[in-house]
Amino acid sequence: MWAFLATEILFFGGMFCAYTIYRNLYHEAFASTSHFMNVTIGGINTAVLICSSLTMALAVRAAQLGQKKPLIWLLIFTLILGSVFLGLKAVEYHEKWVDHHIPGPGFHYADARYAQQAQILFYLYFAMTGLHAAHMIIGAGLLITLIVMAARNRFSAAWYTPVDMIGLYWHFVDIVWIFLFPLLYLIGHTK
């Protein structure tokens, strides 16, 4: 599983690298965009994901101990928290749509000096959070599979490998967000 996660690290790593390059090229423009990010929703979403990581870790623990009921409930909680994250993300995307902050012909930026450069940041914003959200959606699908498998008594204290693997995947997606949140929402906030 960690071999797969290593490829995922590089997958996201490429985007973080692109972000780093453009942030250094267009420092001021990038800093100015964080005013238009919804820190409240971003912060709540960070907390939601951390909570979901806790429930996932506890689900793996329940699986280790062969406790079927707690396992199913903890997986359901994780799924709910993941859905809350995606729901709030949709609210944020809608905000960007209303503010004309979606890159393309309709893009409009308050500070005309930075219009072009800010568009690059919003492009990166949608690429990075979009890829992250895609991972969340896949993760939700995997969780549903786990819940069904657990309900059908497929796991025991002796064999719970899928729960362990998908747990690792879920935590990895959480880590990506741990980096996305400060980079996209918080940096340049004082300016």
Add this chain to the structure above:
Amino acid sequence: MSHPVVPIKVYVGVFLALIALTFTTVAVSKLELGEYNFVAAITIAVVKALLVVLFFMHVKQASAMTKLFVVAGFFWMAILFVFTLSDYFSRNWLPRGKWW
């Protein structure tokens, strides 16, 4: 993939630390620290990621082989960053040659 069962206490402790660090990173971002805002944000993010990797992902108790794969993953990302950025940042260091 069997690893010892970790007490719930540990998970809750890590969880509380992660939530506390999230509040810290938001609070710190409101301070005027210049370039150190970036340093602080990344440092906190790295600490949070380490907590998740070591405790939630059980790497702390994992076999040497698993640890090797984890380190290799991040090491390769470091290669990606170092080589790409050393190119971008050093492009204007030398005067342009006449053959350009």
